[in-house]
Amino acid sequence: MTDDLISANVPIESVPAASVLPRTATVVVDDGTTIAYHCWEPDAVVIAHPVPVVLQHGFTADTMVDWLIPGTVAGLTAAGRRVVGVDARGHGRSGKSPDAARYGERRMADDLLDVVALLDAPAIDLVGYSMGAVVALLAAAERPTIRRLVVGGVGAGIVEVGGVDTRALPSDRLAHAFLAEDPDDLSPEIAGLRTHAEMLGGDLPSLAAQARAVHRAGIDLAAVTAETLVIAGDTDPLAERPHVLAGAITGARLCLVDGGHDVVGSNPDFRSAIIDFLTR
Incomplete structure (x- = not known):
């Protein structure tokens, strides 16, 4: 755990103390990939809620970066929730591979559901951000x-493209960026993603493989029965027109917060909206 926090360049003392030490376990799924997941129990001083919350992070990140460090885990455990964060394949402590055939959000959704099956819970609440939002919707x-679903950092691209909005961030350019020998030749926004991944200790060939395998096949949004919150930064280029997505999911509500695609870690209003939705 400490290694994860150091790799994210965040002082250990800045992480909420109640959330620093999860129970981390792994499961080997059907194609032989090891999937790591991290579990936090509800705070001892509150009444525990029976429905666990499962968190799925975004591309290049992991459970610690998207959910622990910003305080989302601590907020949920303080509200009596058991929390489980899944490291997607190619990310965090889960298995790595340069083979694009082993990736894609459909494959990651199967991994997530394999972890959920181990929880022995009749229902869960599920939160996903960016790539993780596609995983969660699938x-x-x-x-x-x-029972309840939060999808963040995505918008009309889910409906119009079938997944993360590759019109704003073409997957072929992204894959090239993670394999380029000279990152100085990359455009600033693509170079920034690579720098972020390197700062976190990400496995660049695995990230390139996921970029090549990004989900484009669409999602049966009419089949989503969970009470749903769509949440996005109001200047996020990867979550443009999020009302289109909210309108395609029966009964979904929409929440906009200030910021771009970094709101998962930078805007406390994003965290508060999720916690309020899941614990009200």
């Missing part, structure tokens, strides 16, 4: 046992 379209 899982929710398949499993009615997902």
Whole structure:
């Protein structure tokens, strides 16, 4: 755990103390990939809620970067929730591979559901951000046992492109960026993603493989039965027109917060909106 926090260049003392030490476990899924997941129990001083919250992070990040360090885990455990964060394949402590055939959000959704099966819970609440939002939507379209659903950092691209909005961030350029020998030749926004991944100790060939395998096949949003919150930064180029996505999911509500695609870690209003939705 400490290594994860150091790799994110965040002082250990800045992380909420109640959330620093999860129980981390792994499961080997059907294609032989090891999937790591991290579990936090509810705070001892509050009444525990029976429905666990499962968190799925975004591209280049992991559970610690997107959910622990910004305080989302601490907020949920303080509200009596058991929290489980899944490191997607190619990210965090999960297995790595340069083979694009082993990636894609559909494959990651299967991994997530394998972890959920181990929780022995009749229902879960599920939160996903960016790439993780696609994973969460695919899982929710398949499993009615997902009670509440939060999808962040995505917008009309889910409806119009079938996944993360590759019109704003072309997947071929992204894959090239993670394999380029000379990152100085990259455009500033693409170079920034690579720098972020390197800062976090990401496995660049695995990230390139995921970029090549990004989900484009669409999602059966009509099959999503969970009570849903769509949340996005109001200047996020990867989550433009999020009302289009909210309108495609029965009963979904929309929340906009100030900021771009970094709101998962930079804006406390993003964290508060998620916690309020899941614990009200």
